[in-house]
Amino acid sequence: MNKILIVGGGYAGLYTARGLERLLGESEAEITIVDPLPYMQYLPFLPEVAAGSIEPRHAIVPLRRHLSRTRVVQAKVTGVDHASKVATIQPEVGEASTIEYDVLVMTAGSVSRTFPIPGVADEAIGMKTIEEAVAVRDRLISNFAKAAQLPAGPERDRLLTTVVVGGGFAGIETIAELRDLATHLLSRFPEIAFDDVKFHLVEAMGRIMPEVSEQTALWVVDDLRKRGVDVHLETQLQSALEGVVELSTGERFGSDLIIWTAGVMANPVVRTTDLPLDDRGRITALPTLQVARDGVVVPDAWTAGDVSAVPDISKTPGPGGFCVPNAQHAVRQAKLLAKNIAAVIRGDAPREYIHDNQGAVAGLGLWNGVFQKGKIAIKGPLAWLAHRGYHGLAMPMWERKLRVFGDWIGGFFLGRDIAEISQREQPREAFETFASRPKPKVDA
Incomplete structure (x- = not known):
């Protein structure tokens, strides 16, 4: 039984988990996905959500509903020691704990990249x-x-x-x-x-x-x-x-x-690992999506999506010769990633990621x-x-x-729905305003 740990439940993480569920039998792999959020967000729809064309809940995918064999852990990954194959996680409530694994998949995505501009x-x-x-x-x-x-x-x-x-x-x-x-x-x-x-x-x-x-x-x-x-x-x-x-x-x-x-940058969670990073904080990888240090494969470590520096070996490579961080690459890489992990577990060779720009x-x-x-x-x-x-x-x-x-x-x-519920950010305000409170005690 191979214990597969997927860090990140975004586009790449979700599709990798679904692919592994289809390709590997229950006796072959135990799959765990860790993310602070219980859902994947379809980022290309965010502008339409902001404009009121799409209901916000419809632009996300609940992980527990669509991953039937994968254990979903809602927590932050605070450290990964791949040399020992142990990850440390911190749930929102409760003490930190560790997860042991055999195969690591880093698909933690990206976050907004800002500069120290006042305000x-x-x-x-x-x-x-x-x-x-x-x-x-x-x-x-x-x-x-x-x-x-x-x-x-x-x-x-x-x-x-x-x-x-x-x-x-x-x-x-x-x-x-x-x-x-x-x-x-x-x-x-x-x-x-x-x-x-x-x-x-x-x-x-x-x-x-x-x-x-x-x-x-x-x-x-x-x-x-x-x-x-x-x-x-x-x-x-x-x-x-x-x-x-x-x-x-x-x-x-x-x-x-x-x-x-x-702009965006790789999720800072990668800095808490012992995996190799490039000068932009991305996990270095081969076209096979295997994590690599100076071109040498790091055993049992894989990556895909915005968090990775995957060489773009297509006819029209991205800036710097790497795949750009977008949903088109994330989903395609994830589908190949699941196939490559299954192939290596079964003793076969992984294939390289080559995309045709749509x-x-x-x-x-x-x-x-x-x-x-x-x-x-x-x-x-x-x-x-x-x-x-x-x-x-x-x-x-x-x-x-x-x-x-x-x-x-x-x-x-x-027509367009223009209802706004900004008061949701203070959901108890109305209740607190009119709630009866105990009268102060009067000294005898």
Whole structure:
């Protein structure tokens, strides 16, 4: 019986576990997956969750529902000693414990990468988790409600100003979807005019979306500007102290919603292991997805997804010759990873990961999108349909796919849902306000 420990329950972890369940019999392997969250998040849907097009719970996959033979442990991994094949875990409640294993799979994913810019840690929010996407949606809608009651002035302007830092796919889809939501909200808030609402995209490079051609990227910039988005290229965020945004161009304005999407980095959990890392903190690996130290395989250690530095040996390799951190690589690597682990356990040789780029597709709000594959570029409604079709089918599990498609169909006939429940962050406030309390005792 091989004890297989999977660290991380994201896209790569979920698909690896499911693959191992199918490929290995109960007498061959005992599978354990450890993650602080009990669900996998489909990150490409976060902008649509923020825009209210998808119900938040439908963009996640509960691990316990869809992993029938895998033991799910909801805890943080605080250390891995692969030399001894022991991992230390810390649950939210209770004492730390250890898990012994025979085979280690590191699929811990990535987290938002930030820089020490004043105010960012205190004022900004990411777009890397389902909780962040829901909070952004609630904040935008509640800010409209607050601003509608205020006279013209700095406070009203601050509430109606949204800033997105980062011009990659995550940043572009986020600002496009939120701009689309804000335009829709104008019909519900007659006190607010189109020109009152400000959106700023801040990108340090001279162009956006490096995965598409420069011509396509210029079209997206022009489309955003036509819709009222101020696109700041070759511009850096200098400060966000107390919600006041200062740019390297000298511009300065207040904002109550600052969203950081300027890159990701490997989950810091890898620094608590004795596995080899590259200069960017990723686990070094071979194209077979085996962990390797200076090109030499580390026995019984595997990795995939954003946390790994997997050489890209395709015809069009990614930056630096490695696979870029995205969902397309994570799911494909995970499927091969499960097959390779099963092959090695049975005495066969693992295969190398070689991918065929299926292109890049992005949603830019309702009925608008962009698709790029090689020299072929499609823009507008057709690309938007391709975006929804691709990601709708790429969403893991048919019951989840059906829920997502149900959201889209419902939105088509019923309109966009603009309900916000930001008070969920203080769920006991109403109860505490009106709850009866014991009267203070009076001295005899």
